[in-house]
Amino acid sequence: MPRPIEALVHADALAHNLSCARAAAPDARVWAVVKANAYGHGIERAFEGLRAADGFALLDLHEAERVRELGWRGPILLLEGAFEPRDLELCSRLNLWHAVHCSEQIDWLAAHKTHLPHRVFLKMNSGMNRLGFTPIAYRSAWTRLNALPQVDEISLMTHFSDADGPRGIAQQVEAFEWAARDLPGERSLSNSAAILRHGLKNDWVRAGILCYGSAPDFPEHDIRHWQLQPTMTLRSRLIAVQQLKAGDTVGYGSSYTAREAQRIGIVACGYADGYPRHAGTDTPVLVDGVRTGTVGRVSMDMLAVDLTPVPGAAIGSEVTLWGRGPLGSLLSIDDVARAAGTIGYELMCAVAPRVPMHLAAAA
Numbered sequence: 001m002p003r004p005i006e007a008l009v010h011a012d013a014l015a016h017n018l019s020c021a022r023a024a025a026p027d028a029r030v031w032a033v034v035k036a037n038a039y040g041h042g043i044e045r046a047f048e049g050l051r052a053a054d055g056f057a058l059l060d061l062h063e064a065e066r067v068r069e070l071g072w073r074g075p076i077l078l079l080e081g082a083f084e085p086r087d088l089e090l091c092s093r094l095n096l097w098h099a100v101h102c103s104e105q106i107d108w109l110a111a112h113k114t115h116l117p118h119r120v121f122l123k124m125n126s127g128m129n130r131l132g133f134t135p136i137a138y139r140s141a142w143t144r145l146n147a148l149p150q151v152d153e154i155s156l157m158t159h160f161s162d163a164d165g166p167r168g169i170a171q172q173v174e175a176f177e178w179a180a181r182d183l184p185g186e187r188s189l190s191n192s193a194a195i196l197r198h199g200l201k202n203d204w205v206r207a208g209i210l211c212y213g214s215a216p217d218f219p220e221h222d223i224r225h226w227q228l229q230p231t232m233t234l235r236s237r238l239i240a241v242q243q244l245k246a247g248d249t250v251g252y253g254s255s256y257t258a259r260e261a262q263r264i265g266i267v268a269c270g271y272a273d274g275y276p277r278h279a280g281t282d283t284p285v286l287v288d289g290v291r292t293g294t295v296g297r298v299s300m301d302m303l304a305v306d307l308t309p310v311p312g313a314a315i316g317s318e319v320t321l322w323g324r325g326p327l328g329s330l331l332s333i334d335d336v337a338r339a340a341g342t343i344g345y346e347l348m349c350a351v352a353p354r355v356p357m358h359l360a361a362a363a
């Protein structure tokens, strides 16, 4: 009998969330961002729900191969471009579009032999200081690229550092528009937060986290506000129940002490499954669809939950760590992430390989 923990991916929710991106950016084409193995959901599983996208954006070349193996003939964009010159061979072979963010990548293209000129996305560093040409250097990079026979169409791209927060995007948009003013080519600026919060003109938007049912600007807004649906459920079962007396402690370090008599359940889920170890007492969890909280420290394979609001719970009761619970109950991954001092992105990417993950049956 395997441990009762499993993760489910909801293709219907992925499709719904993608349609939210379309509704928020009706004139744009939508890249479904599927990097990091589709934010931990698995490329193959996520593809089921995201196949209505106009293209798939990712950065690992093996992931690009996997998308092609799924039969996708449309656009695929390598968000970080080539990591070394020979990556361009795969781009030619699989017709991958790719970012160009530094002059070395232009040198590699200039030396690349190909019959098929490449579609490239020239990346501007408009203020994030991660990848891209500064606004000052952007136009000469464009001119160099434009002169190469290896290059077909040049699109213009940048990435926002603060689309989810009070600093906003105005400064970066201004820098981008100044450096890109009269350059031809399609534009791609918006990530999830920019799509949902800022009505910006884009030819291509890059929808990542919103596809996966996490609010990009949580806690200012939650998924209900953006009408997004959870796309991943992590669930397990109670494998033991303990009756505590006042003064009893729970788990390593005895970090939790019962103030009165209390029933707790022990769940087959721990940090070796990808559950955050820093989730303290009271991190939300559903037992039989009823919201309660964790107690004490998360250990490698187990965690404890308060059963006070669920007196009928017993060994075998279903525990929803995040996602869809029984009887229409829901627990947003963002609520769990906040309690653990992290973000939904990190939790969904961190589900451990030992947790069996599969597509949920259609709701």
Ligand SMILES: Cc1ncc(COP(=O)(O)O)c(C=O)c1O
Residues within 6 Å of the ligand: 033, 079, 159, 190, 191, 192, 193, 206, 207, 208, 209, 210, 216
């Ligand atoms: C270049 C680029 N575009 C788009 C995205 C998608 O961002 P989000 O998941 O916030 O929508 C990312 C993710 O980090 C990215 O690196």
